[in-house]
Each structure stands twice: as structure tokens, then as C-alpha cells.
Amino acid sequence: MPRRNSPATAVVHAADLDGHSVSYRLTRHVGQRRIRMWATPDGLRVTAPRRASGAQIERALRANSRWLRQQIDDWAPAPVPSDGDTIPLGDARLVVRLVGSGRSGLDRAAGVVRLPEGLEGAGRLAALERIYRREARSVFGALCARHGAALGAQPARVRITDPRSRWGSCSSTGTVSLSWRLAMAPSIVASSLCAHEVVHLLVPNHSRAFRDHLERLVPEVAACEAWLSWHGRALLRGPLAAAAAPSLPAAAPADRQPISRSL
Numbered sequence: 239m240p241r242r243n244s245p246a247t248a249v250v251h252a253a254d255l256d257g258h259s260v261s262y263r264l265t266r267h268v269g270q271r272r273i274r275m276w277a278t279p280d281g282l283r284v285t286a287p288r289r290a291s292g293a294q295i296e297r298a299l300r301a302n303s304r305w306l307r308q309q310i311d312d313w314a315p316a317p318v319p320s321d322g323d324t325i326p327l328g329d330a331r332l333v334v335r336l337v338g339s340g341r342s343g344l345d346r347a348a349g350v351v352r353l354p355e356g357l358e359g360a361g362r363l364a365a366l367e368r369i370y371r372r373e374a375r376s377v378f379g380a381l382c383a384r385h386g387a388a389l390g391a392q393p394a395r396v397r398i399t400d401p402r403s404r405w406g407s408c409s410s411t412g413t414v415s416l417s418w419r420l421a422m423a424p425s426i427v428a429s430s431l432c433a434h435e436v437v438h439l440l441v442p443n444h445s446r447a448f449r450d451h452l453e454r455l456v457p458e459v460a461a462c463e464a465w466l467s468w469h470g471r472a473l474l475r476g477p478l479a480a481a482a483a484p485s486l487p488a489a490a491p492a493d494r495q496p497i498s499r500s501l
């Protein structure tokens with residue numbers, strides 16, 4: 239009689255990845271043929287064939303150590319800006335000021351973001367996210383309208399979202415979705431993403447016709463895509479990390495691999 243497949247139980251192990259001890263939850267599955275690994279907000283997960291040895295799993299982890307550590311970094315909590323820190327808003331750099339009371343707010347003329355000092359940690363990041371989302375709604379909406387006018391096709395709706403796997407998307411019903419995190423990127427990068435999604439209203443794929451439209455709308459699109467490949471990860475790591483990313487044009491740092499995210 240075949241053995242019943244009991245639910246797999248995750249066991250916590252530790253591996254040495256480039257001198258860093260990283261714990262991971264391992265689950266073994268009957269019938270699985272390859273070792274799989276990915277990072278989650280709760281840490282590193284690994285699934286393996288039932289008979290894979292510990293040494294085989296460690297070898298697989300070490301072979302992917304650089305990629306895995308980048309993945310783990312992406313999910314780590316974003317560093318929290320303190321009073322006096324600089325954070326980006328498009329091409330501007332704003333100084334964070336913690337104030338005694340009142341609401342969070344943006345003072346563009348003074349180049350300052352004010353946050354109540356009682357807001358700490360995740361609360362402070364959430365207040366900043368609300369500011370970025372407000373900015374994204376207004377700026378990206380206008381950018382999509384401008385590119386749409388040049389193209390002769392307007393989105394039915396522009397949504398501000400936060401998918402971690404893509405910067406933007408365009409639905410078959412004409413809704414353009416864009417990540418609020420692009421409000422931390424140089425304005426030309428955000429503009430190129432808005433143009434990218436608006437061109438999808440006319441051309442659903444990435445064909446030559448698509449590129450022709452896109453390059454006409456944003457001649458710097460190749461440099462913008464390169465910036466996102468090299469520095470997009472900083473946008474996932476929050477405003478402080480994004481502040482360290484260079485403005486355009488920038489050379490790609492030699493010691494990092496570009497991330498791939500679909501557009």
C-alpha cells in the first residue's frame with residue numbers, strides 16, 4: 239500500500255553564506271526533483287527532494303549566496319530616517335525634521351519633511367510612505383496624462399501600488415498601476431516608467447513598435463532602465479537607501495549584479 243503523504247514539516251537550519259550565518263527553514267517533499275530557495279519577509283525558505291543530503295543543500299545555498307543575500311536584504315526592514323537625515327523626493331533632497339507635535343507634512347520651499355517625533359520605527363516609515371504615495375498620485379497622474387496626450391491614448395485610471403516584483407503594469411481595461419517607490423527615484427526614471435505603461439495602452443508587448451513609441455516619449459529611456467536595474471533595489475530598501483543612489487547618468491557599480499524586475 240503506498241505511503242500516505244504526510245504534511246511536510248519545516249525544520250530550521252543554518253548555513254554559512256560568505257561568512258554570514260543565515261538561518262533557513264527547510265521542507266522536504268516527496269517527488270520534488272530540485273532544491274529551491276527564496277527569501278520571504280519571515281526569512282529564507284528552502285525546499286528539497288526527500289533524499290537530498292545536508293551537504294547537497296549547503297552546496298546549493300553557497301552557489302547562490304550572493305543572490306540569496308541580496309534577496310534577504312530586500313526583505314529586511316527598511317532603515318528608519320532620523321532627524322537631520324536626507325531623503326529623496328524625485329530630483330529634490332529633503333531634510334527630515336522631527337517636530338514636537340502636529341501632522342506629518344512636506345515643506346518643499348524649505349526642503350523639509352516634518353514628522354511628529356512621537357512616530358518611531360514602522361510608524362515613521364508609514365508616515366513617509368503616505369507622503370510618497372500622495373506625491374506619486376499627483377505627479378504620476380500628470381506624467382501619464384502628458385505622455386498619453388503625446389501618444390493619443392489616455393489611461394482609464396492611474397493606480398498607485400506597491401508590488402515588489404514590478405514597477406508598473408497596464409491592464410487590458412486601461413488601468414495603469416505604478417509603484418509609489420518610484421517617487422524616490424530621479425524624476426526622469428519615474429517619467430520613463432509612466433511612459434512605458436502608457437505605451438502599453440497601444441502596444442501590449444515589448445516589440446520594436448513599442449520601443450519606437452517609448453523612445454520618442456522619453457529619449458533617455460535606456461539610461462533610465464539601466465538606473466533601475468542597478469539602483470532599483472535601493473527603492474525597495476526605503477528612503478534612506480534611495481538617498482544613496484546616484485542621480486542620472488550613473489556608472490554601474492562593478493561589485494553588484496543588476497536586479498531583474500519586469501516592467
Ligand SMILES: [Zn+2]
Nearest residue numbers: 434438444501
Ligand atoms: Zn512592459
